[in-house]
Structures are given as structure tokens and as C-alpha cells.
Amino acid sequence: MNARDAGVVILGVGADDLAPAEAFVVAEAARHGGVVRVVHAILPIQSARVPPPLQVDGDTLRVVGTKVLDDVVGRLEHALGEDVPVESLLLYGAAAHALVDASETARRVVVQRRPRARGHLRTLAIVGNVAGHAPAPVVVVPPGWEPDPGREARVVVAVDDVLTSPQLLSVALDEAAVRGARLRIVHAWYFSELYDEIAFAGPALDLHQDEVRADLTRELAPTLDKRPDVTAELVVVHGRPADVLVEETRSAGLIVLGRHRASVPWGSHLGSVVRAVLHEAECPALVLDSAPRRG
Numbered sequence: 001m002n003a004r005d006a007g008v009v010i011l012g013v014g015a016d017d018l019a020p021a022e023a024f025v026v027a028e029a030a031r032h033g034g035v036v037r038v039v040h041a042i043l044p045i046q047s048a049r050v051p052p053p054l055q056v057d058g059d060t061l062r063v064v065g066t067k068v069l070d071d072v073v074g075r076l077e078h079a080l081g082e083d084v085p086v087e088s089l090l091l092y093g094a095a096a097h098a099l100v101d102a103s104e105t106a107r108r109v110v111v112q113r114r115p116r117a118r119g120h121l122r123t124l125a126i127v128g129n130v131a132g133h134a135p136a137p138v139v140v141v142p143p144g145w146e147p148d149p150g151r152e153a154r155v156v157v158a159v160d161d162v163l164t165s166p167q168l169l170s171v172a173l174d175e176a177a178v179r180g181a182r183l184r185i186v187h188a189w190y191f192s193e194l195y196d197e198i199a200f201a202g203p204a205l206d207l208h209q210d211e212v213r214a215d216l217t218r219e220l221a222p223t224l225d226k227r228p229d230v231t232a233e234l235v236v237v238h239g240r241p242a243d244v245l246v247e248e249t250r251s252a253g254l255i256v257l258g259r260h261r262a263s264v265p266w267g268s269h270l271g272s273v274v275r276a277v278l279h280e281a282e283c284p285a286l287v288l289d290s291a292p293r294r295g
Helices: 019-032 058-080 095-105 125-133 165-179 204-225 241-249 272-280
Strands: 008-012 035-042 086-092 108-112 138-141 154-158 182-189 232-238 254-259 285-289
Touching: 008 019, 008 095, 019 058, 019 108, 019 138, 019 165, 035 058, 035 095, 058 086, 086 095, 095 108, 095 125, 108 125, 125 138, 125 272, 154 165, 154 241, 165 182, 165 204, 165 254, 165 285, 182 204, 182 241, 204 232, 241 254, 241 272, 254 272, 272 285
Parallel strands: 008 035, 008 108, 035 086, 108 138, 154 182, 154 254, 182 232, 254 285
Antiparallel strands: 138 285
């Protein structure tokens, strides 16, 4: 099979140490094949307040950007060998917009979360925009992550409701199958810090969880039946969803999350839970549409 038939995996690169993201891309290529395309965007800084002697011309930016790409491409070519083609693409403009545009025909986009800097708040400015708006599924790799065979044996998928869960489950099953991993289907629910202890006192908690479990089991069964080769378990937990899911990432090789479809083009597509998980996840997070896209 031609490498391009397996699709293109885009690796978005910046100025940070990219060892975790590069390691994920190498493992991804080993599992799926395809073409790796390394993308870097440069944004010319134009300001009337910067004196001409201090302004950086476009040619200088291009040279620096090309050097960034060449370094990453060289490391990936060494790690992947000749079976996986590695390309580079230098773009001009804001990094998030450039990566979203470049991902139009990609199979997957891989970006790395920046480490928490002392004295600075982490905003997910680039990673959040790419994960929320890229046409392709996006993998967010945490800083410091390394492949761990023990953790690769577990894939987690976060399911919310019976309408959007099958789409996420199908992707998670494929990921578990290619890794030879078990799949944990996690649904966490929480209504109110003030009233949950009152409303769900006594047997009410178990009754509610049994009802939720029965609904999800019924709706997810057709999708699960298509992949009998994957061992899956459904976990229903009473707890804050973001807290529950971040805890799951501490022992998982991958977590699959669903993004929303906002009503305006650049509205909030991630949702508060997914954004919180991306901030703190200790394993790579695969973010994709939780329902098929409309034309």
C-alpha cells in the first residue's frame, strides 16, 4: 500500500522541546503507517513602536523557521527509517489558524501542550484552538510524556450521553484494537455540590447509576458488537467529570474526548470538561467531533 493511502499525520512544531510529541508520532506511524508532515508557522511582527534597526525581516524569519523544521525532520527520519516519508511545511500567519488550515486533508494532527511555566497561567491558546477547530482529529501530548508499554495496554474513552457516545466509542475501539489494549468506557456525572448528597442519599444513588448504566449499555451495544476482539468495560462514576477523567489519564496510554460543535465559527468548541482535561492530562488526549459533521 502506498504510504499516502494511510493518510497524513501533521506534527505542529514551535520553539519548545518536542521529544514527547515526536515520540508519539513515531509510535503512531508504527501503528498506522502513512506520511508525517512537520508544520511550523511564523508570524511576522509588525509594529510602528519597533524601531527599524530592531525589526526582523521576512527572510530572517524564514531561515529560522526552516532551521526549526529541518531539525525535527532529521530526528524523525532517523527514528522512522525509509518506510515512512517525512515532509516539512513552512507557513506564514498565526500558528493555530495555520495548523487548522493545513489539517483540512490530514488524518490526524499532533500538537504538544506547553509545560506550566512558573509565574504564568497556562491558557492552551494554540493547542486549544487547534483541538477545537481542526477538521481532523487532534492529539494533544503532555510535556514530559514518554511511551510506556504498561500504560499503552489501557485506552479510555469519555462518554457523555447516548446520542454522541457511539461516534467516540467507534474511534476508541479502533485505537484499543491497534494497541492490543483494554478499553475503559467512562461516564462521570455530577449535578450539584450543594444538593447531590441530599438528592442521592440512600438507595437513590445506586438506582440512578443503574439507570444510566442500563441506558448506555443498550445504546453502545451495537457499536461494541462490531469489535468483539476488544475487551471493554463500562464505568459509571458519581464525581466531577474533569476530576474523574484526569485521574484516568494517570494510568492510560490514550484518552479519547469529544468536542462540541459551537453555533459560531470561532466559538468555544471544546467545552469546559475537555478543556480542563487537556490542561492536566498525563497521557495523550485524542480530541474529535462527538457527532458526525454536518455539511
